[in-house]
Amino acid sequence: MKQRSLFLIATMALAMQAGAQEKKQWTLDDCITYALEKNIQLQQNRLSLQETEEDVKSAKAALFPSLSFSTSHNVVNRPYQEQSATVSGTEIITSNSKTTYNGSYDLRAQWTIWNGGQRLNNIKQQQTNRDIAELAISTTSNTLQEQITQLYLQILYADESVAINKGTLEVSKATYERAKELFNEGSISKADLAQLEAQVSNDEYQLITSESSLRDYKLQLKQLLELDGTAEMDLVIPTLDETKVMQLLPNQQDIYQAALAQRPEIQSSKLSIENAKLAISSAKAGYLPTISLSASTSSMTNNASQNNWAEQMKYGWNNMLGVTLSIPIFDNRQNKTAVQKARIQYDNSLLSLTNQEKELYKTIESLWLDALNAQQQFAAADSKLKSSQTSFDLVNEQFSLGMKNTVELLTEKNNLLSAQQQRIQAKYMAILNRTLLDFYAGEPIKI
Structure with a gap:
């Protein structure tokens, strides 16, 4: 009997250990690593890269003779x-x-x-296409990391917002209980009591809304990670050092120059220009003789x-x-048309690079300004929160003594809640934009 009991205890302990192992806690690094491995678009990009590698082999094989038996x-x-x-x-x-x-x-x-160098140009073009396909993987990877970071910080913001709403609801309930005592004593009217009761219901609604937003952000993150929507996702909620919020922002032009040197979408546009040059050379080869x-x-x-x-x-x-x-003597303008179209494509690739550079600068400029604005808003919200907290504490104490009315109390309470929400919103906006600025400068994502 004793051995059987020991066996049951050991079995239950193993089951609990297995359950604990299955329930994984996700950090931001875990989310990014998992997404880079499982994301469907990334997998499709990798398959496209394999196709371009086969095209390179085929282009090289065209240099050799063909042999057939019939x-x-x-x-x-x-x-x-x-x-x-x-x-x-x-x-x-x-x-x-x-x-x-x-x-x-x-x-x-x-x-x-010899065919005017078309085969050699074709090899170079296919190699360039392979490099572009490889850069497409990096571009998708960067976009994915940015999206995951945004959602992760939105989840952190929503989680803190839930905590604030829970605290607000507790204060509302305590105030309502104190108001019932004052009503029984005849210090406040029934209308005042009803207002405080309505405030409790309103705070409950705000808590439910914030919890719903948190669940929605988690669902979006699971979809981005290709996870089952019904699966539980327990995120690690880090304690963010608020001193990072007010860190001095890096120089905007330095970030832009670093991004120009290493962002894959810029490198891909430059390779497209090289490809267009090769296409012009291949088209011109159509005017030359072919020897076989x-x-x-x-x-x-x-x-x-x-x-x-x-x-x-x-x-x-x-x-x-x-x-x-x-x-070739007369080809119904086929070669000339091919050359002209190749030149048009070259001009278009130059414009695409210019557009990519402008979009990159616009993105960095927006992130930099948003980070600066968020820092300033955080400083103002932090000061406002301290004064709002002091004011609410005084009014709440005076209300308990019957010295302040319900309207004054609710006004101070709403001011406090607004200051709390403004502070955490500015906090996470500053952290998000600063993190993305560092990422564009070539640093790994880290919060």
Whole structure:
């Protein structure tokens, strides 16, 4: 009996340990690492990269000769001929049979020796496309990290907002209980009591709303991580050092220059320009001659021949070696159109780079200004919160003594709640924008 009890206790302990292991607590680093591995768009980008690598191999293989073997076998029937003569290799075969069988065997090689450098340019283009596909992975990765960081900090903000609303509700309930005592004593009217009761209901509603926002942000984060929406997600809520909120912002121009040097979307646009240059060279090669070399060896057989199959293959065997020179003279403007379109694409790629650079500067400028504004708002909200807290404490104490009315108390309470919400909003906005500024400057995301 004792052994059985020990076994049950051990089993329950193992089950509890397994449950504790399954319930993972997610940090921001955990979320980013998981998303970079599981995100569907990133997986699709990696598959696109594999396709471009195959294109590079195919372009390189085009430098080498091609080799093919073909054979054909035919049954020929001449219903109205008494006698027929056919040439099989070097042999003239005469047959009285109306139906004959013949076969041919051909081994052929083809090699383009020179075509204006189109093949070499194609290799470079495919290699550039591969690099662009690799940068597309980095671009998606950066976007994903930014989205996760925004949602994670929104969750932290929502969680702190829930805590504030819970505290506000507790204060409202305590005030309402004290008001009932004052009402029984005849110090306040029934209308005043009703106002305080309504305030409790309003604070309960605000708490439910903030909890709903928190659940919604968590759901968005789970969707971004490709997690099941019904699964529990327990986030690690770090204690953020508020001194980071007021840290001196880095120079805006320094961030921009660092971002220009390493952001993948900028590098991708530069590679697109190089690709467009190669496309112009390839299009111009269409005006140049093409030189190709061909070689073949073949033989034929016919069942009407007096020679056996081996002799027919031997005497019908012939080899061929040829050089072809193809010079374009008039091509209905095909080459000129190709060159012009390649130049247009080059101009368009230059504009795309300029647009990317402007968008990058606009993003950094917006983040910098938002961070600066949030710092200033945090400083003002922090001062406002201290004075609002002092004012509310005094009015609440005076209300308990019957020296202040309900309207004055509720006004101070709402001012306090507003100051609390403004402070945490400015706090997380400052942290978010500062974190993203550091990320654009090339530093890893860290809060």
